[in-house]
Amino acid sequence: MTQRWNIQAKRDATMQNFAEEVEYKPVIKGVAVGDEACNILDTLIELGIHGVDFIITGTERCQLEQSVASVKVRLGHVQPRITLNPHEMTGADCESVKHIGKALADADMVFIISCLDDACGHDATVRIADYAEGIGAGVMCLVALPSHHEGTAINGGAQEALGILQSRHSVLVLPNGILVRSIIGGITDLVTKQRFVGIDCVDLKESIFRYMDIKVGVGMASGGNRAVEATKMALASPLLAGFDVAKAQSVVVSASVGKDASMEDFAGVDRLVRENVPDSTDCTIGLYNNGETGDQFAVMLYCCDSQKYPRKALIPQLPESLENDNQADIPPFLRT
Template sequence: MSYTVDRELLPDIKVIGVGGGGGNAVNRMVNANIPGVTFVAVNTDAQALATSDAEMRLRIGEKLTKGLGVGGDPTRGERAAEESRAELEELLNGAEMVFVAAGMGGGTGTGAAPVVAEVAREVGALTIGTVTTPFAWEGMARTRAARGGIDKLREKVDTLISIPNSRLLESCPDEYTMEEAFEMADDVLRQAIQAISNIISQNGAINLDFNDVRTVMSEAGPALLAIGDAEGENRAAEAAKKATSSPLLDQTINGATNVLFNVTHDGNLKLRELDIAARVIAEVVDSTANIIFGTVIDPSVGDSVHMTVIATGFSETQAPTVGLTQSRESKPRPVALELPGISDEEDAELPAFLRRNIRSMNEISANGDREARMAERR
């Protein structure tokens, strides 16, 4: 049984797309119908804002830019954000979680994103940066600008997920156009944000889930994003293996002390499949790691399983990067994970973090049943 919660009871989650790249990513997220999230486009370019699908839009640096953008200059992007700092504070006031999405290397995204993140943390929001870095063919100047922007942004967020487009390109089919490659980068940002927000917005255990996510992401530093897809007999385990091994990089999530993973499936995923996938992840991270998970049912994925893993809490000697496999565009809908009854014996064999989630879901379902019966009596 799925137990839904009034949106007023959900934490205030905002996704701020800064600049052109961030705005494009927000448009993709809006079209993916991610629930429980408010989307905001922030830009210096009035024309770009006019075509945004975001429900809220803010033009920054009006005096400085006259709505014409910053010409690819990150310094002007930063100045534009500082000019509109009061408007940003008003926009973000009350937010409990803020995602700052941007494409690094341009002017507005690179320069303004750190200011947006700083304001978000000042109002008390858990702040997560999700950014892409330039493709190699975009030139060294853009790459240097991106590096500088990321260095600044890292100091202003709780957690930073940085996705290198050059690595992403390695997983693109040969026939992909430039536009399709950029769309793929936007979609990876969407997957990262949706994996986190679904943990909070689904199942109804709002306070517990949000606190768990805060534990994983608060002041966590660099994060590793890993994505795996698989289908067939051992689909869940194979998806988990692909994600945890980060196949495009010589990097795994080994040693992570905080892990969040989200599983997208067609609704027919068995408890034992989830158990095996969870064990794959638990075996490669730190033995004391805090692990939380969520699920999304998306009938369009068919027989395949899509796994998104976000890992934090690495030691200073480790350098988390991004692991990616080819992703499939989808429009998932979050629901409570419906699990068959299991015996105490079987329950004892499950990983502790999996047992906690199952019990929480069972309590939610029971509460929902009780409320329905009470409503019928009234």
């Protein structure tokens, strides 16, 4: 009797573990780097993005104190640039890095928002992106470049940082901050909301996050032929001006609608997208419930190009002079 009870207990425990695995939801982080990006992130929090934890980093103490984000990390409060070079790192830099590392340690996907509007932001954006990808997270950098009136030094540094980011990570250059909610939400909602046709986190890492150059098109439509019309708008979006969708190596479609979704909607999107790209293009299409009551159909089209090359040793180790005996306070990827 005891043996039979033990077998049943093991079965129950196995089923419970299986249920926990099935219910697992990816951990998604949104990181704002720099004071201007913090304003964008605060707006995102107010608008609401389902299933995303937000972190802000900046140089101004008052900016951090006023932010509604739950995790705040101050950068560059000893010197104007945060350095992650083991030979130049100060104790203050070490503390900043440890806080960022702890905040990102369990992330599956990381969206980094940066306006590259100061020297600290240039350096920190690159380093944080390197760290996030180094721990295995899918990383996308949403970058808004500073305006020309901010001076040659700021713009020159921004272009240099952008070049480094584009050589290592998935980068989408923003025409303005208004689109950030749609761009991030179009990806995160695919894995956090009720799905009619699902895409999981692994699929997204393969179809978006392993490409360096990303362009996005947006389309919305209502009525009887809404899915096809919204897809046409996305394919012809001004945001894709100068980019040939047919040359994309990967295309990801994030489609959303209310509860009245149908397979006819999905089939219309799938057919039209595949008609516009060659058979060699990797097409991934997801359809989810946006929770709205109307019949509006929305399409976010992510066109990805320039596949990443395998990289190693992006994450420097902490210098011995800054180490302490409390290894538990140092994220795993920073331990020597």
